[in-house]
Amino acid sequence: MRTPLFDQHLAIGGRMVEFAGWEMPIQYSGILHEHKAVREACGVFDISHMGEFFVSGIGATAWLDGLLTNNLNALPLGHAQYTILLNERGGVIDDLIAYRLEEEKYFLIVNASKIPEDSAWLSQHAVPGVIFEDRSNDFAALAIQGPQAATVFEKLFQRPMPAERNRVEEIESGRSFIATTGYTGEAGFEWVMPANEATTAWQAALHAGATPCGLGARDTLRLEMCYPLNGSDLSPDRTPLEAGLGFFVDLKKPAFTGRDALLAQKASIFPHKLCALRVLDKAPPVRPHYKVYVNGEPVTETTSGALSPSLGYGIAMAYLPPAYSDIGQMVDIEVRDRRFRAQVVKKPFYKKP
């Protein structure tokens, strides 16, 4: 599949790769340069491959609250919330952002790789009166991120960027949206628009000074923040408690899918915990599925890994057994038959100076 910006990517030297069934740019000028642009100035990402769902009708809030881990009752109008869709076992189907547009109207942005599964799950759990629509094909979206994103916003919209994070505005009702959300740890916004307006918006963003950025920089930026990537760090066999996402799980809600499994898990010892690992030795970049050892014994494998462009050392995440998941725990990560020392550290890896 291709986003409406496919030709735009090729035109500026985008190097295309397959991602979740989509042909997406991994980079344009270079991952390190793009990463730095987002940390120090402003970058723009094509995120049109992501899914856009709408939920509306009397009972929409109650219905979503029965399916998602976070508490929508606590979410004011015009605000966004990170939340998680679970299976009955408490495992992660998808992590997503819910935007409250009206009292009983929500806009959801879900992972590209999970659109069919999320859509099927929500449809299967449909109730009378609540309308669920998967409108992923109707929309394109840009993520504009970085300390200078506000300047880019002003050039694009001739007004200041909303100062508060996690806000959402409908620019034209049901057609385009601006939200101060993102996946990089930087200030910025996401701009969702009709698919046929994507090219104009993309060119306007570039003209306003944003550096085009691909999936490569998106991955290193999010990993420095320890933001999980579904399919790598999250899975149907791991709960959000194991993933360290308890903050986004409201167990005080009377009922939601997976709650019983989470309560049972909370009452016992977690099987594993998703930990941040800092590589201490000079080592090749750590990548996903590298073996992790404690005292010479293999205990797990990495779920994500990279040489952090901002920090200059190796970083990774891995589900470690409870005995080995405390801050300061030493582990070894195997790269091509050699082991390099790493240590469990506090999340996130990267903090704004």
Add this chain to the structure above:
Amino acid sequence: MNIPENLRYATSHEWILVEGDTGTVGITDHAQAELTDIVFAEPPAIGKSLKAGDVAAVVESVKAASDIYAPVSGEVIERNEAIEADPSLLNTDPFGAGWIFKIRIADAAELASLKDAAAYREQIGA
């Protein structure tokens, strides 16, 4: 695309500069551009004996690891430590400061199987 005339080239995108029985080996400008930002490089140990086509070194970009092959057989006599400290030299100066290792060429006849600049240019369609 820079393809110096004075070098010989392997199909796997290494170059070799021959001076007497010594060959200096690196990767081509085309290879570094394909690999993108190189963030890790590990030249071979001095004294290592290589056959033509053996994995001699590893370089890694942000996204992938790539093997570097010996274009000819011989013994490693020098390794470029500067690229361990600053792997981006492979991107910025692949035919100069980004050289990877020097080899004592065991059999000069092997050089004949390598490409000249024109043939390499044709291979990469430059």
